[in-house]
Amino acid sequence: MRRRLLAPALLLLATALGCTEAGTAAPAPGPAALPATEPEVRPLGRIIPLPASVRPGGAPYTLTAATRIGVPDHPGVRAVAERLAARLRPATGFRLPVVTDPAADLVLRLDPAAGALGDEGYELRSAPGRLTLTARTPAGLFRGVQTVRQQLPAAVERDTAQRRAWKIAGGTVTDVPRFPYRGAMLDVARHFFTVEEVKAYIDRIALYKYNALHLHLTDDQGWRIAIGSRPKLTEVGAATEVGGGPGGFYTQEQYKELVRYAAAAHIEVIPEIDLPGHTHAALVSYPELTCDGKALKPYTGIEVGFSTLCAGKEETYAFADDVLREIAALTPGRYVHIGGDEAKSTSPADYRTMTDRIQPLVTRHGKQVMAWHQLTGDATPAPGALIQYWGLDRTTAEEKEKVAEAARAGAGIVVSPADRAYLDMKYDEDTPLGLRWAGTVSVERSYDWDPATYLPGVPRSAVRGVEAPLWTETLSTPEHLDTMAFPRLPGLAELGWSPAAGRDWSTYKVRLGEQAHRWDALGLSWYRSPEVPWPAAAEPPA
Numbered sequence: 001m002r003r004r005l006l007a008p009a010l011l012l013l014a015t016a017l018g019c020t021e022a023g024t025a026a027p028a029p030g031p032a033a034l035p036a037t038e039p040e041v042r043p044l045g046r047i048i049p050l051p052a053s054v055r056p057g058g059a060p061y062t063l064t065a066a067t068r069i070g071v072p073d074h075p076g077v078r079a080v081a082e083r084l085a086a087r088l089r090p091a092t093g094f095r096l097p098v099v100t101d102p103a104a105d106l107v108l109r110l111d112p113a114a115g116a117l118g119d120e121g122y123e124l125r126s127a128p129g130r131l132t133l134t135a136r137t138p139a140g141l142f143r144g145v146q147t148v149r150q151q152l153p154a155a156v157e158r159d160t161a162q163r164r165a166w167k168i169a170g171g172t173v174t175d176v177p178r179f180p181y182r183g184a185m186l187d188v189a190r191h192f193f194t195v196e197e198v199k200a201y202i203d204r205i206a207l208y209k210y211n212a213l214h215l216h217l218t219d220d221q222g223w224r225i226a227i228g229s230r231p232k233l234t235e236v237g238a239a240t241e242v243g244g245g246p247g248g249f250y251t252q253e254q255y256k257e258l259v260r261y262a263a264a265a266h267i268e269v270i271p272e273i274d275l276p277g278h279t280h281a282a283l284v285s286y287p288e289l290t291c292d293g294k295a296l297k298p299y300t301g302i303e304v305g306f307s308t309l310c311a312g313k314e315e316t317y318a319f320a321d322d323v324l325r326e327i328a329a330l331t332p333g334r335y336v337h338i339g340g341d342e343a344k345s346t347s348p349a350d351y352r353t354m355t356d357r358i359q360p361l362v363t364r365h366g367k368q369v370m371a372w373h374q375l376t377g378d379a380t381p382a383p384g385a386l387i388q389y390w391g392l393d394r395t396t397a398e399e400k401e402k403v404a405e406a407a408r409a410g411a412g413i414v415v416s417p418a419d420r421a422y423l424d425m426k427y428d429e430d431t432p433l434g435l436r437w438a439g440t441v442s443v444e445r446s447y448d449w450d451p452a453t454y455l456p457g458v459p460r461s462a463v464r465g466v467e468a469p470l471w472t473e474t475l476s477t478p479e480h481l482d483t484m485a486f487p488r489l490p491g492l493a494e495l496g497w498s499p500a501a502g503r504d505w506s507t508y509k510v511r512l513g514e515q516a517h518r519w520d521a522l523g524l525s526w527y528r529s530p531e532v533p534w535p536a537a538a539e540p541p542a
Helices: 009-018 077-094 140-149 195-207 252-264 280-284 312-329 348-363 397-408 443-447 479-486 489-495 505-514 516-522
Strands: 053-056 061-063 106-109 121-126 130-135 166-168 171-177 181-187 212-216 269-273 335-340 368-372 387-391 412-415 463-470
Touching: 077 106, 077 140, 106 140, 121 140, 130 140, 140 171, 140 195, 140 335, 166 463, 171 463, 181 195, 181 412, 181 489, 195 212, 195 252, 195 489, 252 312, 269 312, 269 348, 269 397, 312 335, 312 348, 335 348, 348 368, 368 479, 387 397, 397 412, 443 505, 463 479, 463 489, 479 489, 505 516
Parallel strands: 106 130, 181 212, 181 463, 212 269, 269 335, 335 368, 368 387, 387 412, 412 463
Antiparallel strands: 053 171, 061 166, 121 130, 121 171
16 A cells, blocks of 8 residues: 555554554554444544644543533533533433533633634643633534544443443644535435434534535425425425425425524535526426426436526526525525536526526625536636536546636635545445446545645635535435445545545544444444444444
8 A cells, every 4th residue: 555654643543553653654454343342532633534633641531420511601602512511411411511610620712812723623632630622713612522522432422321431532632624615415305304304414414523514405306495485486396306205395494493503513504596407396386487488297307407497588587586585585604506517408608698697696695606617617607606516537627627717717616526525426336325427436435535636727725625415316314314424424524624644544444433333322324335444343223
């Protein structure tokens, strides 16, 4: 295997995993399983995503029945602390009161002067009798809380009392994200998922420090968000899904509840209203949006590229304005995603006409445009647009250069190549779920690439981050989502958070294998990839 120097943050991890010499990665572990049980104290920093800096030392901190969580008089910090306490109470059986007392033994504190930590960074100090989590913002404290969770034994995730010691290794973790955007996309259009099911997915991504949830709300198979000025979108367009199921939709109050729930995890919801293609459900609902005005039948297949709005009708732009106005009013985040991909039945001239008129509607309603990278081909992204690249390694150089040109002109780039980041691609030829139009995407393939250098000609400063899309043509249950997301979702989180110099597949896959205990405790239906050395006794739940 290739040998590389380890970053300082990895020295402890390298020792723990059996490196052959200081600063040099050991040979990749063989197929032998990891120990069936966790160590009493997890080495500091042996988590996902890998922290930026780890300085181990000293005896561990122990969570006890006498532990109190101290916070300043700040509602945002108290909310983070209450969420932590709620997570820890069932398994520990401890009261864990949240108090405004700096003398408490587990303290969450704000330091506005800690500029080096940025908006999401944190510092964790662990020593006997005292655990201190410091950040400049409540978001940083929330990210640090996920580190606290992962440093504790995995049994802390269970919902019933567990008899064991709760220790966090001594030392200091100083951690900041590599990229400001670390997104997960969930397609609720091909198959509909309920509010509670989406909340569960938010919980999954929060554990790995994601900060954006991109909701794909509309497509040919179904329209999933109520629009007051266009009631037929849900009366008609929401009643179908792939395979002929019942479909469904979110009321505006339900959507706002999802936004609030995500915000409590410091996750920004980015709604996608796919235009001008992927619009069959809208056309079924309002036939006047078609060029010939004829009524259409609902669609429940999985082919793409056949639907389009009509560039020559003013009704197209009135419709887009109604939908984008309402979705913008419901969404406190910065972005509205307008899709723009796979408009195969739209001529280049019509595509430009429509996107040139639709993009200003987004900005008029106070949001920034986000769109798939096809917007850079036949149109010009609006100022401040965020472009999401979903192409493949084999995508033509010309198409990639269009993205690079947009980046050099000021567009931000989110990288989510389908043959590396799409969680709905099969792991291998024998995977029962998923598709393979982009090829199979193994756990290693999804991890072993660099978003900053993936697209030639794109300035590194233009790369805002990475996204892990999960499309649902073949996925209809929460268990299906878990199976395709785990174990790949944590690796894509690490690509977005951790320094490039500290990442290495041979050590990462061991840390990943150790996560199995936590997934079992959480009740996830994860996929036991043969690439990863899983704990001997860790099996996915039936």
